[in-house]
Amino acid sequence: MWSISRVAALLFGAGSLLPAVDANNIGTFGNPSVTARPRFRYWLPDSSVSADILKNDIRSAASIGAGGLELLPFFGYGGAMHPEPAGADWAASNFGTQQFNDIFRAALEAHSETGLKMDFAMGPNQGQGVPASTGDDGLQWDLVPFTVPVPNGTFDGTIPGWGVGELVSLVLSEVTAVENKTYSASNGFTTTNGSYIQYTLKNGTLEDYTHTVDIATGNMLLSIESLTNTSSYQLFAFYQKLSLNKNLDITRETTKTIFDNGSYIVDHYSSLGADTVTNFWEDYILSDNVTTLLREVGNYGWEDSVEMHSNISWSRSLPDRFQRLKGYDVRVFLPLLSFAENNVGIQTDAPGSFKCVLDTEDEGQGYHNDFHAVLQDGYREYLQALTNWTHNTLGLEFSAQPSYNLPMDMAATIPDVDAPECESLGFLDNIDLYLKFSGPAQLAGKRVISNELGAVGGKAFQYTIPDLIFEANRGFAGGVNQYVIHGMAYTGTYYNSTWPGYVPWEYIVSETWNEKQPVWSHGMEDAMNYLSRTQQVLQTGVPRIDLAVFWKQSITTLTPGYNLTYLTQEGWTYSYISSENFGLPGAYIENNVLGPDGPAWKALIVYSSQNLTVSALETLSEYADEGLPVVLVDGDPGCYSLKDRSPCENYSSQLVALKDRDTVYSATAEALSSLLKSLGINPRISADQKGSMYTVWRDLAQNATEYAFIFADLVPFSGHITFATTKTPYLLNAWTGEQSPILAYAQNESTITIPIDLKVNQTILLAFSDSLSTEIPTPASHITQTTSQIVGYEFNETTGISYIRVGSSQSTETLSTLTGENFTINSSDVPDAFALSNWTLVAEHWEAPSNLYDVETIAVKRNTTHELNQLQSWLQIPELVNASGIGYYTTTFDWPPLESDNATDLGAYLTTSALLNVVRLQINDHLFTGLDPTNPKIDISHALHRGTNDVLIMAPTVMWNYLKTIFNELRNAGTVPLLVQYTELLGAAPGGIDVGLTGEVLVSPFQTIAIS
Secondary structure (H helix, E strand, O other): OOOOOOOHHHHHOOOOOOOOOOOOOOEOOOOEOHHHOOEEEEEEOOOOOOHHHHHHHHHHHHHOOOOOEEEEEOHHHHOOOOOOOOOOOOOOOOOOOHHHHHHHHHHHHHHHHHOOOEEEEOOOOOOOEEOOOOOOOOEOEEEEEEEEEOHHHEEEEEOOOOOOOEEEEEEEEEEEEEEEEEEEEEOOOOEEEEEEEEEEEOOOOOEEOHHHOOOOOOEEEEEOOOOOOOOOEEEEEEEEEEOOOEEEOOOOOOOOOHHHHOEEEEOOOOHHHHHHHHHHHHHHOOOHHHHHHHHHHEEEEEEOOOOOOOOOEEOOOHHHHHHHHHOOOHHHHHHHHOOOOOOOOOOOOOOOOEEEEEOOOOOOHHHHHHHHHHHHHHHHHHHHHHHHHHHHHHOOEEEEOOOOOOOOOHHHHHHHOOEEEEEOOOOOOOHHHHHHHHHHHHHOOOOOOEEEEOOOEOOOOOOOHHHHHHHHHHHHHOOOOEEEEEEEEOOOOOOOOOOOOOOOOOOOEOOOEOOOOHHHHOOHHHHHHHHHHHHHHHOOOEEOOOEEEEOOOOOOOOOOOOOOHHHHOOOOOEEEEOHHHOOOOOOOEEOOEEOOOOOOEOEEEEEOOOEEOHHHHHHHHHHHHOOOOEEEEOOOOEEOOOOOOHHHHOHHHHHHHHHOOOOEEEEOOOOHHHHHHHOOOOOOEEEOOOOOEEEEEEEOOOOOOEEEEEEEOOOOEEEEEEEOOOOEEEEEOOOOOOEEEOOEOEEOOOOEEEEEEEOOOOEEEEEEEOOHHHOOOOOOOOEOOOOOOEEEEEEEOOOOEEEEEEOOOOOEEEEEEOOOOEEEEEOOOOOOOEEOOOEEEEEEEEEOOOOOOOOOOOOEEEEEEEEEOOEOOHHHOHHHOOOOEEEEEEEEEEEOOOOOOOHHHEEEEEEEOOOOOOOEEEEOOEEEOOOOOOOOEEEOHHHOOOEEEEEEEEEEOOOHHHHHHHHHHOOEOOEOOHHHHHHHHHOOOOOOOOOOOOEOEEEEEEEEEEOO
């Protein structure tokens, strides 16, 4: 998540067992299994809650199509959101206590009863630690820096910081410059302006004086003999200590058990931290029946983004690890690592009080790069230990948001867990950022790339299903294929919390999904089914991606990289790869592609802004020798700094040797696409119209079914899309579950071209197969062109006849079939589309009970009736400005439109303007679900009868428009919600948002014409 302040061989390791989970049990498109369905992150306030209500919440999630819960013992975000409320006993309900084990077992039992699968945090809050004794060596370590000047070259006294912890290093260095610096950092609500001192150290003068310190008193005597008048020296001291930072912050006056002090964050840079976690599970949680239940219904053990604070990222094992990996003692160079080497995500406002740089060309950056690589090695050891334990002990898999916020290259750690997870919030819904995450995962053969979906600041109780689907589609386009929705909250009474109940993120961050949201029982299932079917397809087979883009970072920063829209507009798909991934088992060349068992990248792109180690340069040379096209874009890449700069001395000659290879090319960004095509490399999917369209390609195996996902991001698309396949195409409607053959397309010896129209943010799923005809009735022929009159297609499996549906038009057009037959289309007799009017709106108001602490009441409901001349937002209806609930819109229309019309030859679509939220439609006695909110169009033909037809549209709203009227009365765990507290800082509370049914509702008649 966020802070409000704000490979196969490596993966499994020696002796690790494969998990017992059937990773391929994802069901079918028509019926995705629970493992292919999205889950909800479920915030358990603490373990004292009602097991019966928890079980009912799980049943409720099952009823709307969820695959299960990700159980997170929240404890007020570890106490950061709110303290332990009056009446609660977080020590008694702490992670691993009897109370916790009882509620954990109840959650597992409910998943078993409902057939769902459960993820579970490895510790309280975000899973970054467990209750432990304060002397446990597996807890988080911190490195604390201090510095003092050495005036006149002499020092006689106690070294700075003595007593803070165990002295690791005392370093003296000559200083050539001292500057006062400032910085500005934002946590999302406030901006911090800070300052620090920057010391420029003379290269070669750093010396270790640790041995001169009296270990009993901390005193030392120092006199520099070769002092000159211009010399200035600084003394630096570094101490390691157990940080005792907590992921559950509670303290009792008397400590009888480890549970009385909350939960401590563990060492993330050593397997010792993982051992502390797993030993705790074995000692306190894994009774026989819990282990049995976990093996039955468990899915992933899980850890969230790493939100631990420190002065300098550290582990007690780090000096030895550094010596082993880098061949030198890091302790003498610690002054260079004293600034901004803590949590890069949540400590930007606390980088340190001083910074040291060298008087060299790279200012000592090579030492930072070495440090990050060593931290990375320790963190990977930690992840691998948790992954192995989850496999071996539970027969399950492990998921994490790897290295998120840590000073290292995220791409290196993504392969170390079974289901690497990113998030929509931190990744900014940015497709390019997702592609940086998914590339290493795909090369490592990860079937699942997970995403924490739907956390948006300032959108609590304002977040709609179209919001959720837009964010999901952005992730799908970026390689994500599983969502854990943020989130679902316990619906029962919790200490001093008002209706609508416990709100984990204090009315700041979306969303609190449960039955107190009107959409929960009136359309949420449609969204869950859409996500489930799309996930099922995108977990099928393997991804195929056109281009690999090289992207190596010493520290991963979640900021967009290159602007590659010039590639996507040409139809190219791409994802990123780091040199850290070159050692993966799948990173080899076959038939001139990289990663043939996975992405099968057809070329590797290296931009001039990148820096390569000599080792990476050698790997690129090997790839080129084996036939992979390598393209250097906009110039040559530089040399990546390490402490040992000597390899860079030969970098230029090695780069020249790389460029001399026949399969290495240079191009400008503007000429890249043309160069690739001149080499015979083409996109798998391309369009005749440039636009903001993203595509995903999956295939099962050679000559088997292939799948395409297409997303019209922010702008509509209307044109022809060409696919590099000749298999029969099918349309998979992820909203309704319908699967049907595509009846209009052109084909040549190597491609298929299909006319496609997509509204803004709409998606389409296609399958290409020569074997699906056994499951999906398929005609023997198809039409090879289309016209503006055609509004739909139909195939009758009983008669074997294909039909086109034509709307009203005064023009006459001709089309041809694959067999050469020509058809003339004249639809001048088809009635024109007409808008429905004279709407009656019955607004079902959802309001708080008279006793605001009556949390278990879903809502007090009352109705008001409104006659509408036009459909408009509730904000435009005076009586509904402050209302939330469900709108029941009714009207009627006559069918056929004219009495003279032959109704038996006519059908109709009902369409609406783009929806503010999902809706459900009823025509007469027929209920229609699965309306795509980006393109609400549905065939209502079978529901029509001659005469008057009744229309009912049910439109749920968000709850904010009502909640803002009782805003100042709300309480959460006995405290004023943070949004109320921040109102003065942010200005007024958020205003109302548009809800209800707006725009037009059209009935569009069509005539069905047989074409075969």
